[in-house]
Amino acid sequence: MITVNTQHRGTTTLLSAVGELDQDAGRALQEALDGVTTAVRDLLIDLHGVPVMDADGLLHLLDAHRRAESLGLRVLVTGWQPQPQQCMAEAAGIPGRGSATGERYAAAGFRRLIGERARNARDSADFATGWLPRA
Numbered sequence: 001m002i003t004v005n006t007q008h009r010g011t012t013t014l015l016s017a018v019g020e021l022d023q024d025a026g027r028a029l030q031e032a033l034d035g036v037t038t039a040v041r042d043l044l045i046d047l048h049g050v051p052v053m054d055a056d057g058l059l060h061l062l063d064a065h066r067r068a069e070s071l072g073l074r075v076l077v078t079g080w081q082p083q084p085q086q087c088m089a090e091a092a093g094i095p096g097r098g099s100a101t102g103e104r105y106a107a108a109g110f111r112r113l114i115g116e117r118a119r120n121a122r123d124s125a126d127f128a129t130g131w132l133p134r135a
Contacts, residue, residue, distance in 0.1 A: 002050070004032040011041040018049035021057030021084065029064040036071065043068045048079035053087045062113060077110055088113075 002019035015032045017025075036043065045064070047053075053061075061077070068075045080088070092112045 002028050004028045006032050006035055008040070011039060012044060013040045013042070014044045014046060016046040016049060021047070021050045021053040021061060023054070023056035025057050026060040026063065029060055033064060033067055036068070036073070040073060043073045043075045045075065045077045046079045047077060047081065047084060050084055051081050053084035055087070055091065058087060058091055065114060
């Protein structure tokens with residue numbers, strides 16, 4: 001189970017997650033985003049209190065990121081703990097346990113997954129609208 005605490009400071013909103021980021025985390029993340037106002041420009045998602053994340057949790061985090069960006073927010077995810085860092089590294093294809101340490105690798109992996117997701121969405125839209133030839 002995860003809880004998400006929300007703090008608003010000027011044009012920044014801080015979401016601090018505590019607990020396991022897993023298949024049940026989606027609702028808590030979405031409800032936290034529901035409280036974001038149009039005055040907010042930056043969203044900081046703090047994972048210092050998240051010792052464990054699985055693939056479902058990663059998908060929920062990516063969905064929250066996508067939703068925040070669709071609201072026009074700049075998003076920064078910080079506080080990656082070792083196991084969530086490793087989960088992100090594996091999902092993003094960053095090699096090896098030894099090389100997938102440190103928050104910079106988690107952030108790079110997160111950016112890579114966001115980029116892949118955006119490219120897939122663009123390619124799907126291009127295919128649906130006829131921009132790409134059907135195979």
